[in-house]
Amino acid sequence: MTEHPAVRLTTAHSADLGTAERTAARALLYDVFEGDIDEHDWEHCLGGVHAMVWEGPELVGHASVVQRRLLHAGRALRTGYVEGVGVRADRRGRGHGAALMAALERFVRGAYELGALGSTDEAAGFYAARGWRLWSGATEALTPGGVVRTKDADGCVYVLPAAVTPDPAGGPLVCDWRDGDVW
Secondary structure, three states: OOOOOOEEEEEEEHHHOOHHHHHHHHHHHHHHOOOOOOHHHHHHOOOOEEEEEEEOOEEEEEEEEEEEEEEEOOEEEEEEEEEEEEEOHHHOOOOHHHHHHHHHHHHHHHHOOEEEEEOOOOOHHHHHHOOOEEOOOOEEEEEOOEEEEOHHHOOOEEEEEOOOOOOHHHOOEEEOOOOOOOO
16 A cells, blocks of 8 residues: 655745745746746745645645735725646646635635736636636736736736626726736
8 A cells, every 4th residue: 555645735925935945836836837937927926925735745736825906997906916826747636726726715805805817728717617707808017118008918817806896897907017927
């Protein structure tokens, strides 16, 4: 009989992660996204709460939620923005992604007016099944040069209503500026 290591979910703020945990999370995401990630993407994961799934001493899943301001219908919404969601390929299908998201959704619903994330095509069904809604309106970014349309993000942004349910008819969803991918 083969023994399986204990699976555990941990949550911690970026400030409370040790060097080994941070290094493991960064390496996991670089592996999961197979080079389709850069240092800006990793930096976007920092400054908020990380959810991590461990099998014994091995990190097999990661996700984080950071605070951002999204503008919509004349309001600045305190938004829990989900970043760096990934589960090691050989550990998928075991509920780890759902456990990561459940932990972060609790933070979103308890601390923010809205949840948001940018999804890959492959993960869209996963988020939709969890109650995340595809943003059907326009997307824009508040850049150092002013508000800029972000057509590439249309069809990739999902929102999770918490205290606020934004209406696409009320105008575009505008994200705050950051280096790298703004959404």
